[in-house]
Amino acid sequence: MIQGNTDGIRKSILERIENLYDISIDKYSIFTYELVDEMNKITSIIKREISVAIDRKGKILSVIVGDSRSAQMPFIEDRGKRLSGIRVIHTHPSGNPKLSSLDISALLDMKLDAVVSIGVKENTGDVKVNIGLCDVYDKTLICSEFKNLSIKKSMDFQFRDKIEYVDKIISEIEVCEEGVERAILVSTDSEESLEELQGLAEACRVLPVYKVFQKKNRIDSAYYTGQGKAQELAYLRQIKNANLVVFDDELSGSQVRNLEERIGCKVIDRTTLILEIFAKRAKSKQAKLQVELAILRHRLSRLRGFGADLDKIKGGVGVKGGIGSRGAGEKKLETDRRYIEKRIQDIKEELLRVVSNRAVQRENRNNGNISKVALVGYTNAGKSTLRNKLCEISSCNSNLKNGVFEADMLFATLDTTVRAISLEDNRKIALSDTVGFISKLPHELVEAFKSTLEEVIEADVLLHVVDASSNEALEQIKAVNDVLEELNVLNKNIIIILNKIDKASEANLEVLRNLLKDENIVEVSAATGENLNLLLKTIGQEIPLKLIQKEFIIPYNQQAMVSMLHETCNIVKEDYREEGAYIKAQVYEEIYERCKKFEV
Ligand SMILES: Nc1nc2c(ncn2[C@@H]2O[C@H](COP(=O)(O)OP(=O)(O)OP(=O)(O)O)[C@@H](O)[C@H]2O)c(=O)[nH]1
Numbered sequence: 001m002i003q004g005n006t007d008g009i010r011k012s013i014l015e016r017i018e019n020l021y022d023i024s025i026d027k028y029s030i031f032t033y034e035l036v037d038e039m040n041k042i043t044s045i046i047k048r049e050i051s052v053a054i055d056r057k058g059k060i061l062s063v064i065v066g067d068s069r070s071a072q073m074p075f076i077e078d079r080g081k082r083l084s085g086i087r088v089i090h091t092h093p094s095g096n097p098k099l100s101s102l103d104i105s106a107l108l109d110m111k112l113d114a115v116v117s118i119g120v121k122e123n124t125g126d127v128k129v130n131i132g133l134c135d136v137y138d139k140t141l142i143c144s145e146f147k148n149l150s151i152k153k154s155m156d157f158q159f160r161d162k163i164e165y166v167d168k169i170i171s172e173i174e175v176c177e178e179g180v181e182r183a184i185l186v187s188t189d190s191e192e193s194l195e196e197l198q199g200l201a202e203a204c205r206v207l208p209v210y211k212v213f214q215k216k217n218r219i220d221s222a223y224y225t226g227q228g229k230a231q232e233l234a235y236l237r238q239i240k241n242a243n244l245v246v247f248d249d250e251l252s253g254s255q256v257r258n259l260e261e262r263i264g265c266k267v268i269d270r271t272t273l274i275l276e277i278f279a280k281r282a283k284s285k286q287a288k289l290q291v292e293l294a295i296l297r298h299r300l301s302r303l304r305g306f307g308a309d310l311d312k313i314k315g316g317v318g319v320k321g322g323i324g325s326r327g328a329g330e331k332k333l334e335t336d337r338r339y340i341e342k343r344i345q346d347i348k349e350e351l352l353r354v355v356s357n358r359a360v361q362r363e364n365r366n367n368g369n370i371s372k373v374a375l376v377g378y379t380n381a382g383k384s385t386l387r388n389k390l391c392e393i394s395s396c397n398s399n400l401k402n403g404v405f406e407a408d409m410l411f412a413t414l415d416t417t418v419r420a421i422s423l424e425d426n427r428k429i430a431l432s433d434t435v436g437f438i439s440k441l442p443h444e445l446v447e448a449f450k451s452t453l454e455e456v457i458e459a460d461v462l463l464h465v466v467d468a469s470s471n472e473a474l475e476q477i478k479a480v481n482d483v484l485e486e487l488n489v490l491n492k493n494i495i496i497i498l499n500k501i502d503k504a505s506e507a508n509l510e511v512l513r514n515l516l517k518d519e520n521i522v523e524v525s526a527a528t529g530e531n532l533n534l535l536l537k538t539i540g541q542e543i544p545l546k547l548i549q550k551e552f553i554i555p556y557n558q559q560a561m562v563s564m565l566h567e568t569c570n571i572v573k574e575d576y577r578e579e580g581a582y583i584k585a586q587v588y589e590e591i592y593e594r595c596k597k598f599e600v
């Protein structure tokens, strides 16, 4: 299927575009002459970009038509510390093969094997090609561009060696992408909290270059950690070549400004970092709006803090300018404040509209008889690993293409973190992964948190994944339960999964088993696959059976069947016809199987 903007393209050309899928490419060649020639010709006719994604076997995975300047990129799953295994070849109708900044950021963000642009010319002999490949420089992922190659040169280009080399180095070292922020992390709470801050930073693509732990003595109202420490941080920042300092606790607006001035780089606190992660993870419109709302509220509270400082100064005796005079800075603050308040109002109104739309969508989705199961748990508990493993052992392939749930419109509004898997009895479930929970989640963020957890609120069953090897497991379970309580979902069927049993000590496990003896627990290892079949079975037992509406005509000699339907189902309509009893009812799947032969 052709993707992108195909409006106004003639049928015969659409056929030619569709036929691109049939071209196969030699494993060792970046493209074939036939492919480039045809893409080139089609682009000259339609004057729009054409982009194809090719895997390492040389198979074309997607063909996308763009506008005259750009084409959307295919969805590509992040494979962590590896290149994606996919290269994107596209035409530039302008004739200039230079990679655009969009091309380069797609290459780095999606870790493409290569991005190749073809400057389209009437005469194929003149065509020039630029090839962009990922490379690693000083632990940073960068783009190296090979320019103005002829088609022949491009086809001889030894790109496989290069991508295999890059694949190898990025799997061995911590690579960060270009433009990455190098941060010093500061905590006054505990070493564990500092570790966690590191994880949060990494989730935001911030590279921690140094960690400072300072026991909390007395919090300095101007500099949080005190002036001396701020000076020390200023030196450290230079030595470590950092451009960001992240504090583990919440800072006031004036503390941020004082620290920034003293240290000489951007300073943020844990809340801001968490907000950044949320902003990145939010997919639906509602989630995006709610995160923006939380960000603005956070910002506003800081402006208020600053305003309060100013008021104090103004009220003091002998301050130049006297009461009532307004400095330029203050005027700007006032404007900012008004702007933010207005924007908050607008977002609230927009949210109301989106929420009512979503209610309708959810209604539609709930009509489907596929059960929804959501993984929840403290960050790093192993949710994503577990989901991938479960998908591996039991995915229903008919619904999966390139690992993404593609099917029915039922799920079209869910984001791509939802996967379909089949249980032993062949029932399908939709399994969603969620953002990890964290402790010290500031209260103003809970609304935003909720919106990224829509899947949890809508799930039929929750899988609470616990890292049984962590010494903090008990605190983590509590932090997760607190959030589940806020989300009002503790009454759902919950399976507690004690994960990482390959690594957990028997003593740890014993403590957890005791504490959770009244719960439904399954002990697994996502890493080794131990007990995952048992887990699937337990999920099957916990999934509420779904009602589906069906119509039957049951012959009069099958009265037992009629009585059974009466006992087990919601009868919607019933009348007596010549050939038997007509019954329209909402039935459980299991019952339906038994009466299927009488369905009309
Ligand atoms: N030894 C061991 N390691 C595991 C197991 N399951 C996951 N891990 C490791 O634990 C780390 C965290 O796993 P993830 O799957 O990313 O955890 P997560 O819960 O999705 O984390 P967030 O996305 O941050 O919430 C990874 O390094 C995994 O390799 C397991 O059963 N045994």
Ligand SMILES: [Mg+2]
Pocket: 383, 384, 385, 433, 434, 436
């Ligand atoms: Mg995860």
